[in-house]
Amino acid sequence: MSALSHTVADAVTVTRRNLIKIKRVPDLLVFTTLSPIMFVLLFAYIFAGAIGEQNTGVDYKEFLIAGIFAQTVVFGSTFTGFSLAEDLQKGFIDRFRTLPMSPSAMLIGRTMSDVVNNVISLVVMGLTGLLVGWRIRSNPLDALAGALVLLVFAYAISWIMAYVGLIVRTPEVVNNASFIVIFPLTFIANTFVNPETLPTVLKNFAYWNPVSSVTQAARELFGNTNPNFPPPDVWSLQHPVLYSLLWSVAVMAVFVPLSVRQYQRTTSR
Amino acid sequence: MTDAVEAEGLVKVYGSGDGEVRALDGLDLRVAEGTVVGLLGPNGAGKTTTIKVLTTLLVPDGGRASVNGTDVVADPAGVKRTIGVSGQYAAVDEYLTGFENLDMVGRLYHLGAKAARERARELLAQFDLADAGDRQVKGYSGGMRRRLDLAGALVARPPILFLDEPTTGLDPRSRLGMWKVIDELVREGTTLLLTTQYLEEADQLADRIAVIDHGRVIAEGTADELKDQVGGERVEVVVADAADLGRAHEVLGGIGIGEVGVDDRTRRVTVPVSGGASVLVEAVRRLDDAGVTVSDLALRRPTLDDVFLTLTGRSAEEIDDTEDQQPSTEEVAS
Structure with missing residues (x-):
């Protein structure tokens, strides 16, 4: 077998191991799915009235869903770091x-199984969204493309998280540390509010924040944009799909080699 | 006989400046093919670091090491193909069954799906886990997890095996079970390097023992050779009244074959002897004659503590105590 087919076979083996865990620990799946449901419901009913139609002329639920999707899949990618830190702590890494397996297979297997996690979250959130009145107004192919942009971006982020997990080493700390970064990252964006309303510094951050472009891309591909509310005239939000994919590629170009290198020199305490 | 494992002047330093810990400080080690070497030492002596360097988990800062003639730094992939490793903590997946754990390892060794399954069943049977094989590991006892972990190290029938404290944390019965399993392996010709904190364990399993302290091998030999260095058996007396310590010292000096050790705090007097139980009887008689009231008296075989006391002038306990206050090597290690 060639090196590449070894890597693929090893990654499949590791992915399978991780997926068995999702199946055997139902609590994990319950919480993976409950929190997106909670987010959709909370935002749809709490914020919709306050910053909804009467203020913007836009159906807030339509506006909101792509933002919640983006936030949830980015948060979902922290599970990669958490799980790797846990595997490290337990001596699993x-x-x-010490096995003659491909060094990148462990990380590919981990990140791939976390894609499955995110797919589950997306499906659950989508169904919840449909229940509260969100609709896909494009076509199935575009909607699928929207979901793909979200998943690709989340996949790239999970390579950052892999690196963080291998460096930080304590699962709980990985969770807390990434929360501190990801929370502002997903809020200082066009996820839940119109960035035009933000102070200048935050506004510019929101314009160029890749979470904004991922959200904008999903909105457009789901057909949830509104002519009364065009995206700001900045390149990142005028070309959201391209800008999101560029970020995803750039993040992976840096963090895939960095994580694999870190993996090869990491050992338990 | 050729050497399956060879290490020369290994150095591994963790941290820098004041926090610098020399986990390995010029460690030399040889394991001849088909033999068992026990690496004996207290926590923080550098045992785990040695195993990690030899199994390619850590790159040494100095010195060189080879396994089966392959350099661990130059060709780690080559080393991995000839070794099996079982670490200090049973690295088995709680949520997989015993079978799934071994099957996964077999696949990662690229045995092929069918061969991996067959090997997994075979090992489960060999390690007395056949009945538990299809249950999730989270229901396993500590001993069962250790056996499964060891089975994982054997999936590819490696000629060289590394076991890091294979029985630490096990109850006495599981420990005996583990010894039996390891003993059988060794009889089939596997080369084994194991680490342990217990002289008894090294004694039971190893052909040769290397005593390690502060990242260096400070003594090496067969169990008997080491015990001879320590002085074999010793008589240990605890006097009821501290005022009797001087007289007890004198009496035991008369029957011993080495220097008498006195510990004021515990009122304990110790002396190396030869001659077994008869010396003990003699000691009782003479102490009685001298009017010394004894609260405890025993004939002891050497322990790891004795080996350490003799080789380093400190007890293994003291070493552990001082290293609890600073980060121990194992904790910094990583």
């Missing part, structure tokens, strides 16, 4: 590293 030591065991894998």
Whole structure:
């Protein structure tokens, strides 16, 4: 077998191991799916009245869903760091590293199984969204493309999280640390509010924040944009799909080699 | 006989400046093919770091090491193909069954799906886990997890095996079970390097023992050779009244074959002897004659503590105590 087919086979083996865990620990799946449901319901009913139609002329639920999708899949990617830190702590990475397996397979397997997690969240959120009145107004192909942009971006972020997990090493700390970064990242954006309303510094951050472009891309592809509310005239939000994919590629170009290198020199305490 | 494992002048330093810990400080080690070497030492001595360097988990800062003639730094992938490793903590997946754990390892060794399944079943049977094989590991006892972890190290039938404290944390019965399993492996010709904190364990399993302290091998030999260095058996007396310590010292000096050790705090007097139980009887008689009231008296075989006391002038307990206050090597290690 060639090196590449070894890597693929090993990654499949590791992915399978991680997916078995999703199946055997139902609590994990319950919480993976409950929090997106909670977010959709909270935002749809709490914020919709306050910043909804009467203020913007836009159906807030339509506006909101893509933002919640983006926030949830980005948060979902922290699970990659959490799980790797846990595997490291339990000596599991030591065991894998003494096997003649491909060094990147462990990380590919981890990030791939976290894509499955995110797909589950997206489906659950989509169904919840449909229940509260959100609709896809484009066509199925575009909607699928929207979901893909979200998943690709989240996949790239999970490589950052992989690196963080291998450096920080304590699962709980990985969670808290990433929360502090991801919360502002997903709020200082066009996810839940119109960025025009933000102070200048935050506004510019929101314009160029990739979470904004991912959200904008999903909105457009789901057909949830509104002519009364065009995106700001900045390149990132005028070309949201391209800008999101550029970020995803750039993040992976940096963090895939960095994480693999870190993995190869990491060992338990 | 060729050497399956060879290490020369290994150095591994963690941290820098004041926090610098020399986990390995010029460690030399040889394991001849088909033999068992026990690496004996207290926590923080550098045992785990040694295993990690030899199994390619850590790159040493100095020195060189080879396994089966392959350099661990130059060709880690080559080393991995000839070794099996079981770490200090049973690295088995709680949520997989025993079978799934071994099957996964087999696949990662690229045995092929069918061969991986067959090997997994075979090992479960060999390690007395056949009945539990299809249950999730989270229901396993500590001993069962350790056996499964060891089975994982054997999936590809490696000629060289590394076991890091294979029985630490196990109850006495599981420990005996583990010894039996390891003993059988070794009889089939596997080369084994194991680490342990217990002289008894090294004694039971190893052909040769290397005593390690502060990242260096400070003594090496067969169990008997080491015990001879320590002075074999010793008589240990605890006097009821501290005022009797001087007289007890004198009496034991008369029957011993080495220097008498006195610990004022515990009122304990110790002396190396030869001759077994008869010396003990003699000691009782003479102490009685001298009017010394004894609260405890025993003939002891050497322990790891004795080996350490003799080789380093400190007890293993003291070493552990001082290293609890600073980060121990194992904690910094990583």
